[in-house]
Amino acid sequence: MNDPAKRSAIREFPTSLHVSIVCISETKVAEVDEFYVSQCLGPSFDGFVFLPADETRGGVVMAWDTSVIQIGHVSFDTYAITGEVMTIEGAKWWLTTVYVPQAADEKILFLEELTERRSLCPGPWVVAGDFNMILNAHEKNNENLDRNMMRRFGAFVHEHELKDLYMHGRTYTWSNEREQATLTRIDRVLVSVDWDLQHFDSVLQGLSSSVSDHAPLHLALNAAFRPKRRFKFESFWLKLEGFEEAVKEAWVCDPAIVDPFRRLDALYRNAAEHLQSWGQKKVGNVKLNIAIANTLILRLDVAQERRMLTPMELWLRRMLKQYVLGLASLERTMARQRSRIRWLREGDANTSLFHAVANGRRVKNHIATVKVGDEIVTEQNLKVEAFTEAYFQLLGQMQPREHSINLDELDIPTAVLQDLDAMFTEEEIWGVVKDLPRTERQGRMASLERFTTEHGPLSKGTSSPDCSN
Incomplete structure (x- = not known):
């Protein structure tokens, strides 16, 4: 990013999206200072760290707005920068920005280093950047695949229980910019399960590639849809x-x-x-009732430390504990139903799994933006209006007919269909059973015999006919 024009173009993204953290992979610069960050991102990004490029290869920058968040305990690896993000609300999580070279041995070294870094940074974790690797074959538009590296990368994601955030708006994130373009999704955001549960309103979008061959990724943590x-x-x-x-x-x-x-x-x-x-x-409200019950139990616990509880207080404390247990089971049942998981039995997984699955499906089905003409619509009510108008125009309106057809003049024969509403008679049912193939008839006869055994014969005074022949 030594070109001033490119820096100005990049600056449009953080300015228009009002982001607090910007991670840039493959900067191709050896030195980064305040002037460089201000040119690329704007003056509000007064905190930054960088990983220098090796000649014209690599380079990573992590910049942030210190009035909104702080990033501390920064660590540097060969291909990544890791820091602890601390928000104004007090939430903490680890952020790792990566750029992985294309050589296979360097990719293996990167995965080994990242595994070691994870052991030193427990807790909610986000890994974002240019991985130069794909997880699945559909993330590339041709069959030229390095399946061995795909398996290594997939094993790393599985081992650390990471979730690949669903990307709205794009299928691929990189193009070689040729006429017969090779397209891949090598830029992504991986998150730990605990981070995903904390930020269930997060939405990842792929943006316009603008002046780059990579598509910028925008991760909104509070996309309150x-x-x-x-x-x-x-x-x-x-x-x-x-x-x-x-x-x-x-x-x-x-x-x-x-x-x-x-x-x-x-x-x-x-x-x-x-x-x-x-x-x-x-x-x-199950969550509210659990919170109220826990508050009452806490007050009774504190009182018990100072004095003996009365019989009524002991009874209330015991009943509240049973109440919380019942509500927790009820909450788990509701979460399981929303997750639509049917292959787990009771007790096989906790509520967090069901919430994670349900949240993943909700985020994937969410339409973050709608383009109406030249305008990008993000508000829910405006998106509803846009879809309503689009389908209204598609279906059109009913117009009054200038001409009609007199069907009586065409002498079309009519059919009497009133008999279709009549109930089937017993003779018709037995007739159908008799006409069935022998094996199927025997099964039907067994069912009818069980029915007559439990409920009596089909008609008074009439026994089941002999259908063995």
Whole structure:
């Protein structure tokens, strides 16, 4: 980045996105000072560290706005810079910025160094930068793959239980800029599970490559996307007392609605609203109730250290502990249902796994931005309006017809279809059973015999016919 024009172009990204940390890989410069950082990023980035380039290869810069965050305990490796990020709110996590050369032996050395660095930096961890490696074959647009290095990189990610953040807006992050371009996703952000659970609102976007052959990545930690809350049927409602009565009360609608589709829609809407209200009254906010119960237990614990608790206080403390245990189990059931994991049995995993899976699916399905003409829309209500207008234009409007067809004049033969609504008779059912192939008929006969054994013959005074022939 020795070109002043490129520096000015790079400066547009942190300025327009209002970021607090900027990590630059492959700077190709040996010395970085305040003037260089100000030219590239702006005067607000008054904290920085750098890894010098080897001639025109490599180089890493990590810069930050000290009015928003602080980065301390900085460590330097051959291909990476690691520092501890401390926010104003007091949250702490490790950030590693990397640039990995293309030589295979240097990539192996990088993975070994990063493994050692991780052992020295426990806790929430983010690794971001140019890895010059891919994890899967679909991250490159041709079949020229180094599968051995892919396996090494995948083993590293698996060993350290890292999550590859889903990237919105782009499929690849690098191009060789040729007519028959080679495209790869070698720039990425890997995070530990505990960091992902702390920053469940994070969204990673791939931006315009602008003057580079790499696409910049924008990681927003508080991308507060809160779509309109939808109705969720909780499976544990079935076990609560009064559920069937609540459903009967909810399954009502205005008798003036005669259209069957509108009537069914109204029934579902009324049932959803009623059951949501009933569930809140029956259970309430699980997290809030757990917090209240824990607060009361803490006060009773403190009181017990100073004096003997009364029988009523002991009873309350014991009941609160059981209450917290029950709510924790309920919270886990709800998290499991939202994660849609069906291949784990009860007790095989904790709630954090279910939250992580559900959060990953939610982030992946989230549409962070929508381009309407030349405008980029990010607000939820504006995105809803954009999609509504787009589909409205796509479907069009119903226009009044100038002509119509009189079907009676065409002498089209009509069919009487009223019989289709009639119930099947017993003779028709037995006739179908008799016409089945022998093996299937025997299975059907066994089912019918079990039915008649439990509920009596199909018709009064009539036994099952002989269908063995």
